[in-house]
């Protein structure tokens with residue numbers, strides 16, 4: 017048997033013994049060091065498949081050890097152990113390239129799961145890094161938009177389980193409120209499947225009108241209906257060999273549900289107006305934020321389709337039920353969004369942190385990201401205060417964006433500040449008004465109206481100047 021080697025570094029002798037004995041009993045070859053310097057020395061001379069290290073140690077810290085290990089062998093996964101309540105250290109370590117962290121106290125089963133996970137993510141392939149063609153972007157180790165940040169034990173278990181089911185072709189049904197990360201998980205499943213090099217194609221069943229959805233999914237032959245001037249491939253065929261994401265499956269009407277069921281059962285599609293059925297090999301992942309069981313009772317969703325899709329059920333809890341993720345995600349988004357603009361990473365004041373922790377997050381992770389993104393813009397570097405967060409209160413009332421901050425800046429009117437904020441946001445979003453409106457928490461119409469106002473003003477000024 018090919019025994020994988022693990023280096024354990026911890027200054028606590030009893031911890032070393034426990035960890036060594038346990039991992040040894042699980043079939044790993046284990047070496048243990050009592051400090052970072054010795055650990056790095058050992059790592060230098062022997063080959064290891066993974067490193068598990070304590071963070072807080074006298075002499076060389078776990079962070080320095082981590083850097084040393086990554087300098088020598090960037091692909092050997094490192095798991096750091098941190099004390100309860102030191103999430104920041106864990107986040108720092110992840111940024112420095114640690115693959116995962118475990119919060120003390122932890123169970124041996126959890127340790128084993130994490131070690132297994134990081135080992136499984138290692139070569140062959142080292143996909144994570146090679147996927148990006150041009151090397152890491154600015155800021156390095158955070159893989160843009162793809163990383164799933166969580167410290168929630170249930171979610172971590174879920175990701176772990178998903179790794180093994182990813183490899184099968186089994187259909188997955190992901191249920192969760194809006195913004196909880198359903199698409200992110202779907203992509204994660206695809207990335208960990210043996211279809212990763214094949215297409216990942218999405219169809220949003222809610223966004224496409226019913227009468228067009230069928231041809232969108234199954235394609236059509238030339239002349240299949242008025243306007244079908246050419247033959248068109250459906251998403252099923254495009255996804256062939258890969259994964260098809262059926263987003264918001266609850267919005268599909270009953271007749272189409274019946275057709276979908278047939279396609280899943282027969283593994284072939286009928287193009288609209290077409291002759292022979294076309295064989296397709298597609299892995300289906302469906303998502304919904306509706307309660308499908310209820311839809312079945314209401315007779316708007318087919319139960320046979322439900323069971324076909326729900327082979328691997330995945331439920332993502334809303335953010336408010338995993339509040340421990342709020343600080344982790346906040347930090348991640350702070351880092352992500354401060355890389356634009358000044359590049360300096362702002363930090364959350366204690367008050368701002370507790371507001372974030374206490375918020376109900378009806379829009380879940382997406383809402384949190386927008387709030388942080390906006391706060392980074394509003395605070396102008398340095399400290400993020402409660403007024404930069406513009407959280408909706410219990411009645412759904414939005415606090416005025418940074419009213420306090422605006423009032424504080426002497427010599428500028430509220431209007432000027434607002435104008436410059438809108439322009440700055442638009443500039444950063446390449447003129448995309450929808451994105452800007454999301455960030456600023458106003459409607460697209462408001463932005464449009466404001467821009468018209470500014471335009472009229474400028475024209476007015478120009479005319480005055482011309483007349484004078």
Ligand SMILES: Nc1ncnc2c1ncn2[C@@H]1O[C@H](COP(=O)(O)OP(=O)(O)OP(=O)(O)O)[C@@H](O)[C@H]1O
Pocket residue numbers: 161163164165166192193194195196197198199200201305345381382385
């Ligand atoms: N655990 C996470 N770590 C990092 N980013 C996350 C996480 N969960 C969600 N996000 C981010 O939040 C945003 C919303 O996620 P996603 O689009 O996957 O949600 P969704 O459940 O599909 O939402 P909807 O129901 O509205 O379609 C994305 O930008 C995603 O990258």
Ligand SMILES: [Mg+2]
Pocket residue numbers: 198199263303
């Ligand atoms: Mg989605």
